[in-house]
Amino acid sequence: MTDDTPTETPTGTKENKPTVEYASDKYTTEERLRQMQEIEEEIKRRPLVGLKEGSFSSLKEELKGTPPFTRKIPHLETKYSTIRRIRGDxxxxxxxxxxxxxxxxxxxxxxxxxxxxxxxxxxxxxxxxxxxxxxxxxxxxxxxxxxxxxxxxxxxxxxxxxxxxxxxxxxxxxxxxxxxxxxxxxxxxxxxxxxxxxxxxxxxxxxxxxxxxxxxxxxxxxxxxxxxxxxxxxxGVRICVEYLGADLNSDTTVTHYFGPEDKEAEICLLYRPGHYDVIYKK
Structure with missing residues (x-):
């Protein structure tokens, strides 16, 4: 018998039909919940605002295994020298x-x-x-x-x-x-x-x-x-947001500006789906 074989739960009555539970489905759900909990706990251990880092090494480490993101970091490094990590909450x-x-x-x-x-x-x-x-x-x-x-x-x-x-x-x-x-x-x-x-x-x-x-x-x-x-x-503040997207056909970030056009964008943020960090121009 494989793990995908359904097993009936003997709770059937005239009013209630028997339920069927797949062991693999249950495992998948429990595993996902466990992984989500681990991620949340890891996030809570991080400082709300991290120290200013001298490189993008920690970002590369976090995003390793996701080439659409990591391939754009070298382009980011041509314009920005440091990053300050912000808790993703x-x-x-x-x-x-x-x-x-x-x-x-x-x-x-x-x-x-x-x-x-x-x-x-x-x-x-x-x-x-x-x-x-x-x-x-x-x-x-x-x-x-x-x-x-x-x-x-x-x-x-x-x-x-x-x-x-x-x-x-x-x-x-x-x-x-x-x-x-x-x-x-x-x-x-x-x-x-x-x-x-x-x-x-x-x-x-x-x-x-x-x-x-x-x-x-x-x-x-x-x-x-x-x-x-x-x-x-x-x-009345102008900011620059560098978008680190998952576009497979691009090696560069996409730059967006917000706020008054007559102001210089001194605040720069790095955005990737669901999260912002602070970045500093060279």
Whole structure:
């Protein structure tokens, strides 16, 4: 008898028909669940924001055995020198974007350049009024908005402070969720003329509130193009996203830009299906 031979479970009655269970199907399901659990546990062991790495070696190691991805890394290395790995927990875009933004502002302030810091800070300061205009309840969001405003009032002075903050799960998540609110607010403000056409008809969103409640506001919900556009445009920040795709006919990444065209894209992120990391130009 092979492993694929069905075995009947003797639970049949007049009301209930016997069930048939395939041992191989059960094994496959259990094996998949075990593998998924192992992956989740491995992800949880990683820092929320990793140290800046001097090469793309860890990425090559992670992607080994997937030639469509690894064959594009040499092209990536011609433009970027280092990578900072971000935990893949559904918040990687927001966390990577925020970390790099704060990192840049810290370096600028250290050189005595404060204009960009002051501009972004005002966006944070104005957030409560902006969000309540589109029906966000002030009592529900006040804690997150106040935390973000206070973070800019007591802004870090060194990279080590930034790294320590973003690896504190409780504090960092307050800032991440604040950015989800900014995305939701911008999408609601510009839904009809800017974003409604992005949405897949098959998903049947009632309106902007429904879309944001399902796709933007929940913690760990992965970020799609709409959220990237919304956050960049609200904050007035231009970013570069290098797409590491599975195209078998290409040896290069595909570059996408988001945000105001008159700004330089200092924030660079590496995207592969389902995940973002921070990358640094040469």
């Amino acid at each position: 559904g918040n990687c875009f927001y966390r990577g974007f925020l970390f790099r933004l704060v990192e840049i502002l810290v370096f600028q302030k250290g050189r005595g350049e404060t204009s960009e810091f002051n501009r972004v800070k005002k966006k944070f300061d104005d957030a409560m009024g902006y969000l309540t205009e589109v029906r966000y309840n002030q009592n529900s969001i006040e804690m997150f908005v106040e935390f973000a405003v206070e973070y800019f009032q007591n802004f870090p002075r060194s990279l080590s402070e930034v790294e320590n903050f973003f690896n504190n799960p409780q504090e960092a998540m307050f800032l991440v969720w604040f950015c989800r609110l900014l995305c939701g607010g911008y999408i609601k403000h510009h839904w009809e003329e800017r974003f409604q056409w992005f949405v897949e008809e098959s998903k049947h969103y009632i309106d902007a509130d429904d879309f944001c409640a399902r796709e933007v506001e929940p913690s760990d919900m992965e970020c799609e193009e709409i959220q990237v556009i919304a956050l960049c445009e609200y904050l």
